[in-house]
Amino acid sequence: MRIIVCIKQVPASLDVRVDPKTHNLIREGVESVINPFDENAIEAALELKAKHGASVSLLSMGPPQVREALRKGLAMGADDAYLLCDRALAGADTLATSYTLAQAIRKMGSFDLILCGRHAVDADTGQVGPELAERLNLPQITYVSKIEITGNKVRAERLLEESREVVEAPLPALLTVTKELNTPRYPTALGIMKAAKKPLTVWTAADIGATPEKIGLTGSPTRVTDVFEPPGHRRSEVEMLSGKPEEIAAALAERLQAAKIL
Amino acid sequence: MAEAEILVFAEQRDGQLERVALELVGKARALAGGSRPVVAALLGSGVEGLAGDLFAAGADEVLLADHPTLKVYRTQPYADVLFPVLKERQPDIVLFGATSLGRDLAPRLAARLGTGLTADCLDLALDPQGLLVQTKPSYGGNVLVHITIPRHRPQMTTVRPRVFPLPPLDRARQGKLVRLSVNLVEDQIPLKVLEVVPRPQPTVRLEDAAVIVAGGRGMGSKENFKLLEELAQVLGGVVGATRPPVDEGWIGPDRQIGQSGKTVAPRLYIACGLSGVVQHTVGMQKADVVVAINKDPNAPIFDLATYGIVGDVKEIVPALTARFKELKAKGA
Numbered sequence: 279m280r281i282i283v284c285i286k287q288v289p290a291s292l293d294v295r296v297d298p299k300t301h302n303l304i305r306e307g308v309e310s311v312i313n314p315f316d317e318n319a320i321e322a323a324l325e326l327k328a329k330h331g332a333s334v335s336l337l338s339m340g341p342p343q344v345r346e347a348l349r350k351g352l353a354m355g356a357d358d359a360y361l362l363c364d365r366a367l368a369g370a371d372t373l374a375t376s377y378t379l380a381q382a383i384r385k386m387g388s389f390d391l392i393l394c395g396r397h398a399v400d401a402d403t404g405q406v407g408p409e410l411a412e413r414l415n416l417p418q419i420t421y422v423s424k425i426e427i428t429g430n431k432v433r434a435e436r437l438l439e440e441s442r443e444v445v446e447a448p449l450p451a452l453l454t455v456t457k458e459l460n461t462p463r464y465p466t467a468l469g470i471m472k473a474a475k476k477p478l479t480v481w482t483a484a485d486i487g488a489t490p491e492k493i494g495l496t497g498s499p500t501r502v503t504d505v506f507e508p509p510g511h512r513r514s515e516v517e518m519l520s521g522k523p524e525e526i527a528a529a530l531a532e533r534l535q536a537a538k539i540l
Numbered sequence: 541m542a543e544a545e546i547l548v549f550a551e552q553r554d555g556q557l558e559r560v561a562l563e564l565v566g567k568a569r570a571l572a573g574g575s576r577p578v579v580a581a582l583l584g585s586g587v588e589g590l591a592g593d594l595f596a597a598g599a600d601e602v603l604l605a606d607h608p609t610l611k612v613y614r615t616q617p618y619a620d621v622l623f624p625v626l627k628e629r630q631p632d633i634v635l636f637g638a639t640s641l642g643r644d645l646a647p648r649l650a651a652r653l654g655t656g657l658t659a660d661c662l663d664l665a666l667d668p669q670g671l672l673v674q675t676k677p678s679y680g681g682n683v684l685v686h687i688t689i690p691r692h693r694p695q696m697t698t699v700r701p702r703v704f705p706l707p708p709l710d711r712a713r714q715g716k717l718v719r720l721s722v723n724l725v726e727d728q729i730p731l732k733v734l735e736v737v738p739r740p741q742p743t744v745r746l747e748d749a750a751v752i753v754a755g756g757r758g759m760g761s762k763e764n765f766k767l768l769e770e771l772a773q774v775l776g777g778v779v780g781a782t783r784p785p786v787d788e789g790w791i792g793p794d795r796q797i798g799q800s801g802k803t804v805a806p807r808l809y810i811a812c813g814l815s816g817v818v819q820h821t822v823g824m825q826k827a828d829v830v831v832a833i834n835k836d837p838n839a840p841i842f843d844l845a846t847y848g849i850v851g852d853v854k855e856i857v858p859a860l861t862a863r864f865k866e867l868k869a870k871g872a
């Protein structure tokens with residue numbers, strides 16, 4: 279069995295500010311980590327590997343520093359990693375990202391399972407998984423909190439707003455996973471040493487045979503036209519109530535009655 | 541050429557329209573004005589009866605796909621029914637609720653159509669050229685972005701439930717019901733739903749509650765959350781929370797309000813021992829009356845409160861409960 283895990287590198291802190299003049303994000307000095315849900319995906323792949331025997335390949339599109347994220351995944355126990363790194367890929371929205379990942383996966387060869395995170399915590403669309411499944415014509419199972427493989431089928435539990443759903447699909451399939459699935463392991467010292475020797479392949483857009491019109495900003499239908507901080511949900515005037523607790527309670531009750539809320 | 545239509549995916553579950561379907565039809569109607577058609581796509585099994593509400597909310601046309609294979613949502617059959625419809629009708633805009641279902645289905649269709657999709661929008665507007673400007677939160681709600689889809693059609697978006705009001709339902713409004721032909725064969729659908737287990741829900745859904753008593757980290761313990769239950773009970777309300785109490789296990793994750801929780805719009809919101817950071821307030825800013833109780837007079841929650849109380853929740857909350865009980869006993 280071969281499992282491909284798609285991972286995205288994201289800022290460690292989401293506490294970003296917006297430059298009021300340029301409307302650009304101020305991200306100086308912010309450390310990068312593997313998107314948390316993608317660590318759950320790696321962990322799930324490693325658990326399946328331990329149980330059924332499998333090779334686990336990591337795939338990421340991003341700038342050169344994404345190597346660090348891939349090395350960490352290798353140190354956790356993945357077998358090899360692929361980085362799609364090319365200026366022409368920059369500015370991709372989810373349509374272009376899913377196209378690029380699909381091109382790479384076709385080149386990576388056969389596989390049984392693709393795992394993605396339920397969403398990336400920075401841009402937070404949750405769209406890459408389903409879009410990738412569509413491009414590869416695979417069944418998709420989103421919001422997965424449990425995975426079982428029997429023969430050539432995957433049985434998964436999905437966590438929805440009001441229910442848990444158990445579904446089954448033939449392999450190959452694509453799953454997007456939640457944090458309820460597992461607790462990701464930390465790399466061990468031995469794992470980190472081994473990771474340095476594991477294959478990390480870097481491909482350009484040309485290497486994966488990508489059509490230039492379909493990648494990066496050019497291949498992206500969506501445009502971010504403005505970036506700003508939320509206006510803050512300030513109300514006009516707050517009336518402060520003071521006194522002993524009983525007095526405050528009486529004053530509040532009176533006001534709520536007047537407003538026909540009580 | 542007639543102006544291109546706005547299409548709304550009318551999500552239903554178990555034969556009941558999701559509230560967001562009506563919210564979106566209402567919003568589509570507002571965006572469309574009088575001249576552009578608003579069309580709702582309704583998929584399911586035995587759901588024809590739901591078309592009436594969609595017309596009443598503002599739809600001119602309802603496209604109905606009624607078939608046993610569509611009873612419980614699955615990505616592929618829903619996408620297979622909708623794709624040719626979108627391809628043929630070429631709507632200008634397609635709106636989905638940003639529910640687990642909408643966020644599963646919309647990207648599948650966007651990729652098949654080769655168009656842009658914006659996720660989890662908090663607002664929609666048309667710019668002077670008629671382009672849809674979509675407001676979406678990012679970085680856990682710390683940042684908002686405007687996104688447009690200048691050249692590709694349709695412009696697709698998933699919209700968070702509860703950001704638009706329920707439109708008034710005009711029962712006199714009529715529309716056209718169009719039946720879609722459905723050629724699905726169960727054996728050809730790879731994915732099977734084996735089991736659906738309801739997750740335990742509060743008796744009143746947080747989203748529907750008229751009164752919410754919300755607690756934050758400042759409540760201090762699971763025991764103290766009982767004070768909130770008591771207050772909520774006399775008010776006929778429901779207890780909600782910020783994220784820390786959920787992380788601490790003082791209360792279930794289904795009660796979290798905010799960026800990564802629920803969006804609520806009660807008549808009365810009592811905020812107890814919570815600071816009011818934006819990831820929380822984004823989920824409750826539409827409350828009518830906000831009462832804030834916090835020991836720190838500079839807590840940001842006071843900026844959006846109608847009434848503010850500086851004090852210890854462990855003293856104030858029981859006093860409120862006692863007073864409201866008294867009034868209730870008097871039949872007020």
Ligand SMILES: Cc1cc2nc3c(=O)[nH]c(=O)nc-3n(C[C@H](O)[C@H](O)[C@H](O)COP(=O)(O)OP(=O)(O)OC[C@H]3O[C@@H](n4cnc5c(N)ncnc54)[C@H](O)[C@@H]3O)c2cc1C
Nearest residue numbers: 284339370371372394395397398401403404405406658659
């Ligand atoms: C503020 C902001 C808002 C944006 N809004 C939109 C929008 O509304 N619509 C849109 O189409 N694009 C949008 N984008 C662009 C989008 O961030 C990129 O396309 C990004 O590459 C993938 O989207 P995501 O971060 O939302 O990932 P998600 O779709 O949330 O990621 C889900 C999973 O897909 C996999 N994955 C995602 N990215 C990669 C990658 N680069 N390499 C490998 N695996 C990956 C991971 O497993 C991840 O857990 C936005 C970008 C920014 C900065």
Ligand SMILES: Cc1cc2nc3c(=O)[nH]c(=O)nc-3n(C[C@H](O)[C@H](O)[C@H](O)COP(=O)(O)OP(=O)(O)OC[C@H]3O[C@@H](n4cnc5c(N)ncnc54)[C@H](O)[C@@H]3O)c2cc1C
Nearest residue numbers: 680756757758782783798799800801813814815820835853
């Ligand atoms: C990606 C992301 C998503 C998030 N999503 C959410 C979300 O959906 N919902 C959410 O709520 N948060 C969310 N958060 C977390 C959010 O940023 C805040 O950490 C959280 O809302 C703070 O909760 P709080 O106000 O209860 O705690 P704090 O900020 O610690 O505030 C506690 C308050 O209680 C007061 N207090 C303490 N003791 C007492 C007392 N005895 N009496 C009265 N007052 C007292 C203090 O003065 C203080 O103001 C998210 C964060 C991230 C990064």
